[in-house]
Amino acid sequence: MRHIVLIGMMGCGKTTCGKLLSARLGRPLLDTDRAIEQAEGCSISELFARRGEEYFRDRETGLVRALARREEGLILATGGGLPLREENRALLRASGVVFFLRRPPEVIFDAANLSDRPLAQQGREDFLRRYRAREPVYRAAAHEIVDNTGTPEEAAERILRRLEQYHI
Ligand code: S3P
DSSP states (O other), X not given: OOEEEEEOSTTSSHHHHXXXXXXXXXXXXXXXXHHHHHHHTSOHHHHHHHHOHHHHHHHXXXXXXXXXXXXXXXXXXXXXXXXXXXXXXHHHHHHEEEEEEEOOHHHHHHHSOOTTOGGGOSOHHXXXXXXXXXXXXXXXXXXXXEEOSSOHHHHHHHHHHHHTTSOO
């Protein structure tokens, strides 16, 4: 186990917390959405529109396979749908400590700017339904569940404390 992996619903604060952890631990942060955007040369929204969700999910799985082989311990901020594939979950769990960053979906929908998330464009009820379907998957994929209901700094502190029990 080398990587520190953040999973959770889109807009729950994975990237923000990941940046704080990266600064505290001196480990590089890799955001899977940004890595795919760079490799594809377009935004996630454009990729969904041009190639469809399955294509994007295949890119995610390809990236997770490559990351699982990386020797260096990274902080991984993952796309919200990435843990939905069983292969991705297994690879993440085998290559790092997986933290489910939990933030109530109502809070996310009302407070976060989700305009660049193609799967958050169907309104509040759809978003809440999607979250309810995903939450058991996030729980099953995670070694640790951490609340992000206060500030990102508090969530990062919680993660750092939980990390003390792992030898990574
Ligand atoms: C998605 C979440 C997004 C991005 C894509 C799909 C999802 O990432 O991968 O829009 O299915 O939840 P964030 O969790 O970083 O927003």
